[in-house]
Every structure is written in structure tokens, then in C-alpha cells.
Amino acid sequence: MGEEKQPVFRVPKVISVSAILLVVLHVVRILLPSDWSYGVILLFGLVPGRYLPEFMGEIYDFPGGLLFAAAPFLTHALLHANFPHLLINGAFLLAFGSAVARQCGWGRFLLLAACSAVGGAVFHLIFAQGSMIPMIGASGAVSGLMAAAFRLGALAGPAWQALNIVMIVPLHDRRLLIVCAVWLGLNAVVGLFVGQIGAQAVQIAWQAHIGGFLAGLLIVPLFAGRRRWPHDGGD
Numbered sequence: 001m002g003e004e005k006q007p008v009f010r011v012p013k014v015i016s017v018s019a020i021l022l023v024v025l026h027v028v029r030i031l032l033p034s035d036w037s038y039g040v041i042l043l044f045g046l047v048p049g050r051y052l053p054e055f056m057g058e059i060y061d062f063p064g065g066l067l068f069a070a071a072p073f074l075t076h077a078l079l080h081a082n083f084p085h086l087l088i089n090g091a092f093l094l095a096f097g098s099a100v101a102r103q104c105g106w107g108r109f110l111l112l113a114a115c116s117a118v119g120g121a122v123f124h125l126i127f128a129q130g131s132m133i134p135m136i137g138a139s140g141a142v143s144g145l146m147a148a149a150f151r152l153g154a155l156a157g158p159a160w161q162a163l164n165i166v167m168i169v170p171l172h173d174r175r176l177l178i179v180c181a182v183w184l185g186l187n188a189v190v191g192l193f194v195g196q197i198g199a200q201a202v203q204i205a206w207q208a209h210i211g212g213f214l215a216g217l218l219i220v221p222l223f224a225g226r227r228r229w230p231h232d233g234g235d
Contacts, residue, residue, distance in 0.1 A: 014106035015097050018113075019090050022138065026080050043068060044075040045134030048125050077117040079136040092142035099149040100220075108223040115219055116144020116212040123211020140208035143183075144216025150179055151220050168221050180217065184210060 029037050050069070080086040101109040120140015128135070153167030169176050190206040 011094065012098055012101040012106070012109075014101050014109055015094060018097070019093060022078065022080065022086060022090065022093075025078055026083070026086050029079065041079060041134045041136060044072060044079055045136040046072040046076040046121050046124065047132060047134050048128045049130050049132040051125060052130055073118045073121040074114055076121060076134075076136050077113075077138040077141045080138070081136060085137055089138040089142050092146060093138065096142065096146040096149040100145050100152060103152050104223050112148055112216065112220060112223045113141045113145060116148075116216045117141040119144060119215025120205075120208035120210075120212030123214070124205050124207040127207040128205075135205045135208060137205065137208075139205060140212030140215075143209045143212035146183070147180070147213045147215075147217035148220035148223075150176055151217060152224060168224060171217075180213075183213060187213075 029040050032040065080089065097109070097113070100112065104112065117138070117140050120143065121135070124135050124140070151169045153169060171177075187206040187209045190204050190209075
């Protein structure tokens with residue numbers, strides 16, 4: 001009998017489920033009437049202007065009122081503007097999220113992704129104060145997962161996976177610093193130039209990219225542990 005062939009590339013179940021969820025939510029939203037669809041974006045997207053001091057007393061005027069004042073810091077990551085937007089974030093989720101999920105397990109993976117999404121939202125809020133344009137997309141979360149993947153030893157090659165070792169790359173590692181400089185530099189260029197071009201509807205939330213990246217980079221050691229949790233369905 002021949003040896004059983006193993007799949008060349010196995011995606012952790014938490015990544016597959018997350019990707020399917022994002023697709024389903026996007027399809028459902030775009031199938032809604034246009035006013036309902038935009039209402040969903042206003043309700044669950046992050047609108048920086050609603051958090052200005054002068055508007056906080058009137059926060060009930062926004063869809064969802066006070067109850068949904070905090071929710072958009074997380075729920076914005078579940079919505080996307082269009083299919084290209086969803087496809088790009090999905091590709092990053094597949095590439096970097098898979099590495100993180102394998103090392104941290106599904107529970108810690110989800111917590112790390114959520115913290116990165118919130119970090120991206122906070123950073124966007126700081127630099128886009130007063131903007132009434134809803135910010136949506138998982139860019140902050142996947143940026144955090146990218147940073148986390150690098151700190152979890154992705155720079156060290158495949159040996160760390162074969163040995164089932166969680167390696168935390170120190171912040172002063174030269175290769176990690178180069179990766180950080182390139183990613184942050186690209187987003188700074190986007191903010192200074194690309195973000196100033198075109199209609200408001202296609203503006204790039206570069207602030208969320210940077211905020212999510214920094215969050216994932218700094219907090220991933222808190223989430224690194226056993227490669228899998230019992231019954232986590234990691235593969």
C-alpha cells in the first residue's frame with residue numbers, strides 16, 4: 001500500500017470559516033435595497049465624526065444610538081466596500097492568518113484579530129477626526145495578523161513549523177525592522193498621496209492599516225502559546 005498523500009496546503013478551519021463568513025455578509029449586504037445596505041454600513045461601520053466631543057451628547061441621533069457606539073470598533077471589520085476589497089483582505093487573511101492560527105489556536109487567533117481590528121479603528125479615529133465617511137473592512141485586522149506572523153517566527157523559515165516551535169522574533173531583529181519600515185512606509189505614502197486622490201467613497205483607510213499592524217506586532221507575545229488548543233479544529 002502506498003503512503004497516504006497529504007495536502008500541500010491545509011487551511012486552518014478558523015480561516016475557512018472566517019473567510020466564508022465575510023463573503024456571506026458581503027453578499028447579503030449588497031443584495032439589500034441600496035438604502036438598507038448603506039444603513040448597515042452606517043450602523044456597523046466606524047464613522048469618526050460621531051465621536052467628536054460636540055456630538056457625543058447627540059450620539060443617539062446615529063443609527064443604533066448609544067448601544068452601537070462601541071460596536072463599530074469591531075464590526076467594521078466584517079463589512080467590505082466591494083468584491084475587490086474583500087478579495088484583497090481575504091488573500092491576506094489566508095496568507096498570514098493561517099500562520100498565526102496554526103501557532104496560536106483558533107481562540108487566541110480570534111482574540112488577536114479582534115484586538116488588531118480595534119487597534120486599527122482607534123488609530124483611524126485619531127487621524128480622521130471629524131470625518132463622516134464610514135470606515136469598513138478587515139484591513140486593520142489582517143495587517144495585525146501580518147505583523148503577528150512575522151513575530152511568530154515567519155522570518156526564520158519553515159523549520160520552526162516542522163519543530164512545532166513558537167518563536168517570538170524580538171522587536172530589534174533587523175529583518176523584522178525592515179519589514180515594519182517597508183509596510184509603514186508604504187502606508188504613509190498612501191496616506192500622503194493616494195489617499196488624497198479620487199472620490200470619498202474609494203479613500204483608503206491607511207490609518208487602520210498602521211494601527212492594526214502596530215497592535216498585532218506588540219501584543220502577539222500575549223497570545224502565543226501552544227500550537228493548538230484541544231479540539232480547536234486547527235486544520
